[in-house]
Amino acid sequence: MSFLQPSDIQAIILSFKVACTATVLSTPLGIGVAYLLAHTRIPGKTVLEGVVNLPLVLPPVVVGYLLLVLFGRNGWIGQVLARFDIHIIFTLTGAIIASSVVGFPLLVRSIRLGMESVDASYNKASRTLGAGPWDAFLTITLPLSGRAVLAGMTLMFARSLGEFGATIILAGNIPGVTQTIPLAIYEYTSSPGGDRMALSLCFVSILLSFIVLLASGAATRTLNKR
Amino acid sequence: MQLEVAVHKKLGPFSCNAEFSLTGRRVGIFGASGSGKSTLMHMLAGLLKPDSGRISLGGVTLFDSSTGINLKPEKRRIGVVFQHAHLFPHMSVRRNLLYGWRRTPEQDRHLQPEAIIEVLGLEHLLDRGVGMLSGGERQRVALARTVLTCPRLILMDEPLTGLDEELKFQIIPYLIKFFSTFDIPLLFISHALLEMRLMTEQVLVVEGGQVAKQMATEELARTSWATPRHGYANLLRLGRPKPRGDLWAYQWGDMHLILTEKGKDGENIFELDAREILLFKRHPEATSARNLLPCIVRKLFTVGNRVRVELQCGPDQLIAQIVPESMRELELAEGKEIVAVIKASAFRRLM
Incomplete structure (x- = not known):
């Protein structure tokens, strides 16, 4: 018996797909929300902050269930999407949504801290030099919080690789479709004689997380040098 | 520059009510820290919105609470050089310099980057990161960066504070050369009187x-x-030094001053403390001091135990500070001829 089954390889690839897509799609939104929280005085900021951070403190299973209610056949969003023949439940899209929602607070938190630590004077200076608010954001605030954005993306990516509770409820545990590494491990441990296979996937999981950390460290160092 | 300001702003317990009208090329805003200089600067630049009032520059209304006009900072064309330079840390010197230039409409670009870079001596710094600059270099880059936006007015907010004496001078x-080469009005904010005297012609005193x-x-x-501890400093603009023995002679009005310090070719500015000038009734036959200037007393002014004596030395003026007892013994009176004696080493070269 080889170290990894073909289904394990599939799970690894799926995990990557989910984590990458969730992180890449969430980042622009995360930057936007972080900016609103860090640098503006909009009404309802506290509420926005609460909603964004809620998935951090709620059990992922609860988040998954709420998403299921929302995206289900009779849910608010589910109904609308059904008209366009788009289905979220038990699909890869569902897994991505679950990961995005659970990882989002980590992303926003990190970017926000980064943006708050950028001296507002740079922004002022750029305005007196003729840059409009958007221009100043894109050329000054965002590049200066680049490290924080990267750190947030790393956290979110890692969180998505490990996401279990919300995913199993919203997307199910379908091998080859939504079965990511944690779900595959769960299945192995609940079937007789699967311990060895579970252990090898655990090993893969550790390796992947380690690679993510190393890559993020290297990227941060490159940014520091600039 | 024709700047008209009448603004009101309340910031917590502090309130700023500034009302003035200015014409002039180099104007200072002078006041102690916390007097509201920076608040005023921020309101002029559009970085802080006044509660009410009006600001106009050269006939263009920048802010008017009655009509709801409030031009954004990037539309005011007022350049600001901040106290801490605020160079963008993620850009090289060159990219910092061109940041504003690239955002200036082509028809407004009447200064060339090469010319500014040369006047401010920045050629060798262009490819450096801004973290590798000294304090003085940072301020010069910041000034060049602001100037390249070809502003209608430059605000300098304590640009020399925090630099050591030597660096300041x-x-x-550079600043003087710059503002005389390029015709841009300057509003210079500082709490240092000497900087004010070197950089500006008139001042607004903010309290x-x-x-x-x-x-x-x-x-x-x-x-x-008259404020205690602060003596008056005579600022003397002297020509190029000529060797005289092991000392240096400088032309000053229609006489020569003998100094120990050798200045550069061209104009030199020396500082002479009013307390360093000795007054004699008659010409002393021999003295260790090298400068004996016949003068006429123009004005006497007593505050506490100090007397300010305004002296006319040929076409120029000097101010000496003595004590009332000396004034009585010398029988000083306006119009009286006396001799001012100054040591060759009493002069301090500023620049």
Whole structure:
């Protein structure tokens, strides 16, 4: 018996797909929300902050269930999407949504801290030099919080690789479709004689997380040098 | 520059009510820290919105609470050089310099980057990161960056504060050269009188958020001598030095001054403390001091135990500070001829 089954390889690839897509799609939104929280005085900021951070403190299973209610056949969003023949439940899209929602607070938190630590004077200076608010954001605030954005993306990516509770409820545990590494491990441990296979996937999981950390460290160092 | 300001702003317990009208090329805003200079600067630049009032520059309304006009900072074309330079840390010197230039409409670009870079001596710094610059270099880059937006007015907010003495006087010549080469009005904010005297012609004195006085800079220097601990500093603009024995002679009006310090070719500015000038009734036959200047007393002014004596030495003026007892013994009176004696080493070269 080889170290990894073909289904394990599939799970690894799926995990990557989910984590990458969730992180890449969430980042622009995360930057936007972080900016609103860090640098503006909009009404309802506290509420926005609460909603964004809620998935951090709620059990992922609860988040998954709420998403299921929302995206289900009779849910608010589910109904609308059904008209366009788009289905979220038990699909890869569902897994991505679950990961995005659970990882989002980590992303926003990190970017926000980064943006708050950028001296507002740079922004002022750029305005007196003729840059409009958007221009100043894109050329000054965002590049200066680049490290924080990267750190947030790393956290979110890692969180998505490990996401279990919300995913199993919203997307199910379908091998080859939504079965990511944690779900595959769960299945192995609940079937007789699967311990060895579970252990090898655990090993893969550790390796992947380690690679993510190393890559993020290297990227941060490159940014520091600039 | 024709700047008209009447603004009101309340910031917590502090309130700023500034009302003034200015014409002139180099004007200072002078006041202690916390007097509201920076608040005023931020309101002019559009970085802080006044509660009410009106600001106009050269006939263009920048802010008017009654009509709801409030031009954004990027539309005002007022350049700001901040105290801490605020160079963008993620860009090289070159990219910092061109940041504003690239955002200036082509028809407004009447200065060339090469010319500014040369005047401010920045050629060798262009490819450096801004973290590798000294304090003086940072301020010069910041000035060049602001100037390249071809502003209608430049605000300098305490640009020399935090730099050591020597460095200050290395930068001031650049600034003076710069503002005389390029015809841009300057509003220079500082709490240092000497900087004011070197950089500006007239000043607004700000106290407690209000413009208390508006006067010529030299007049301010003469009137503020009475504050304890601050002596008056005579600023002497002397020509090029000529060797005389092991000392140096400088042309000053129609006489020569003998100094120990050798200055550069061209104009030199020396500082002479009013307390370093000795007054004699008659010409002393021999003295260790090298400068004996016949003068006429123009004015006497007593505050506490100090007397300010304004002296006319040929076409120029000097101010000496003595004590009342000396005044009585010398029988000083306006119009009396006396001799001012100054040691060759009493002069301090500023730049």
